[in-house]
Amino acid sequence: MFSTLEVITTVAVGLMVGVEFSVAFVMNPIFNALPDDSNQQAHSHGGRMLGAVMPFWYIGSLVLVTVWAIAGWRQGGAGLVVTAGALLIVSVIMSILLLVPINNRGKTWTPENRPADWKEQMNRWERYHYARVGVIITAFTLLVTALV
Numbered sequence: 001m002f003s004t005l006e007v008i009t010t011v012a013v014g015l016m017v018g019v020e021f022s023v024a025f026v027m028n029p030i031f032n033a034l035p036d037d038s039n040q041q042a043h044s045h046g047g048r049m050l051g052a053v054m055p056f057w058y059i060g061s062l063v064l065v066t067v068w069a070i071a072g073w074r075q076g077g078a079g080l081v082v083t084a085g086a087l088l089i090v091s092v093i094m095s096i097l098l099l100v101p102i103n104n105r106g107k108t109w110t111p112e113n114r115p116a117d118w119k120e121q122m123n124r125w126e127r128y129h130y131a132r133v134g135v136i137i138t139a140f141t142l143l144v145t146a147l148v
Contacts, residue, residue: 002071009064010143013088016057017133017140023050024133028126036119037111043122047107051100058095062088065143077146084146087139091132098128 023046031042065085072078102125109118 002075005064005068005071006147009061009068010140010147012057012064013061013084013136013140013143016054016061017136019050019054019057020129020133020136024126024129028129040109040111040114040118040122044107044109047103051103051107054095058088058092062092065139080142080146084139084142087135087142091135091139094128094132094135099125099132102128 027046028043031039031046033039034042062085065081065088069078069081069085072081102121106118106122106125109115115121
């Protein structure tokens with residue numbers, strides 16, 4: 001049963017990392033290569049779509065890691081799991097304080113109502129997102145290391 005928890009948790013966090021990595025290094029470069037109106041609309045649509053799913057994924061991953069840390073407290077690798085959980089907490093805090101406010105604005109923009117500095121705001125979101133991706137990749141790496 002404990003092994004199943006470890007695998008489910010690692011897969012859930014790994015898939016989350018894959019989605020966020022893809023946003024940073026695949027989708028955003030594609031969006032940014034589009035003309036301004038299409039670029040902004042793609043970012044807005046992505047913000048609405050992923051903004052609806054990712055909070056549950058981040059919190060769900062954190063809950064799974066917490067359960068793993070508690071259930072495996074006396075197991076090898078517990079310190080790695082606790083550290084991964086702390087990093088996931090950092091990623092949630094980063095999301096709430098830095099990324100979500102920009103995303104909440106951006107997902108309502110259209111070519112007619114977007115602010116003059118919309119590109120600067122999207123660039124700021126991308127910089128914060130790169131940092132968050134680094135944090136969750138590190139957390140995922142720690143979980144994989146704890147498995148082996």
